[in-house]
Amino acid sequence: MFFASDNSGPAHPSVLEAIAKANEGYTFGYGNDDLTRDVADQIRTLFEAPEAAVYLVPTGTAANALALSILCQPFDTVFCSDRAHIHEDECNAPEFYTGGAKLTLVPGGDRMTPERLRTAIEGEENRGVHGPQRGAVSITNVAEIGNVYTLAEMKALCDIAKGFDMPVHLDGARFAQACAALDCSPAEMSWKLGIDVAVFGGTKNGLMGVEAVVIFDPKLAYQFELRRKRGGHLFSKHRYLAAQMQAYLADDLWLDLARRANSSAARLYAGLQDNGVTVLTQAPANVIFFELALGQHKALMAAGANYYLMGDENGSDDTIVTGRLVCDWSIGHAGVDAFLAELNRLT
Structure with a gap:
């Protein structure tokens, strides 16, 4: 992940x-x-x-x-x-x-x-x-x-x-x-x-x-x-x-690898929306910005998800913080589905 x-x-x-x-x-x-x-x-x-x-x-x-x-x-x-x-x-x-x-x-x-x-x-x-x-x-x-x-x-x-x-x-x-x-x-x-x-x-x-x-x-x-x-x-x-x-x-x-990355991101994008997550990216390729409570970010990361936060990481668990998810050519649908399964458990 x-x-x-x-x-x-x-x-x-x-x-x-x-x-x-x-x-x-x-x-x-x-x-x-x-x-x-x-x-x-x-x-x-x-x-x-x-x-x-x-x-x-x-x-x-x-x-x-x-x-x-x-x-x-x-x-x-x-x-x-x-x-x-x-x-x-x-x-x-x-x-x-x-x-x-x-x-x-x-x-x-x-x-x-x-x-x-x-x-x-x-x-x-x-x-x-x-x-x-x-x-x-x-x-x-x-x-x-x-x-x-x-x-x-x-x-x-x-x-x-x-x-x-x-x-x-x-x-x-x-x-x-x-x-x-x-x-x-x-x-x-x-x-x-x-x-x-x-x-x-x-x-x-x-x-x-x-x-x-x-x-x-x-x-x-x-x-x-x-x-x-x-x-x-x-x-x-x-x-x-x-x-x-x-x-x-x-x-x-070059095009095949890009399509793989974009396909994984499209699957991730749909999964975030299905879970009611606020997605800030409007027209994504392989990069997605989204919002969750800091406590949820922490839980995802504790479960093995690796991604960057773009906000205050020292606030309360209820603080809404932006995260960035980037799909490379190799992440595949398995990596996306594992992340979404953890997200679904939280939401």
Whole structure:
């Protein structure tokens, strides 16, 4: 009953096999190997973007921060949700890697609306040299509270950004889960909407640790290469990143694993509602936020459930506290049913 994070789940066996195979013999480092070039070509094909530049980095924070660094100047600002991962969970890495570009938070939860985004953008770049300049817009799908933007919602945000001549970054740490939830292709959820740089995440979906940054404007490619090296994220033994991504792409494993995670979450979501639990996530993929009394949370955890609480853990047992449940590809229906059985006993 481990629902703490999809970062905590195991790597898929085929990923480990691919790494072992890549470990044979010698090859050039720093991405100058045939495996890396082949993986980049496969990602270009997957995204229907033959001119795109593709780079692998080991973490989502590196992927997001480096992506934003090629879209913004130090005196710019990035517009994002006030619950965005780049704001809440990356220790000011975007500000660091962009050389000082700030984040302007768009209020309203984990999904921005076009109206609120427009208001936020219009509120900046109106003080000349005294204020930040309009830099980029960052969208996260799956969003931070587990909700999923529809393609129409994403397109509306991209249209607002383009109206101000601003590029758009897509934080896709759970890119696969969003595609599975929307039943769409990577192209349909990226450049066809107006996304300029997308992160194709793998770490939260069965890989040991690798994310692909897909840059649809090749003119930005060399700048990314320089910033990746300067930022310490160019692996010398790069083939081990590429091997993971090779396994991820083979036979659409990326989509299969995402569907497994989403299926488990859908079963969990239905079970929570059947037990009368207040669920805060409105359109989930594989992440669910819900509310229970603290005493009930404690009882579930004592029975073996692992998940995070997002509130006061020192209050009375009657205090209502938010919990977060995340399904990874491996949890399966058995893990979900065990949790729901304990929940049913309590409620």
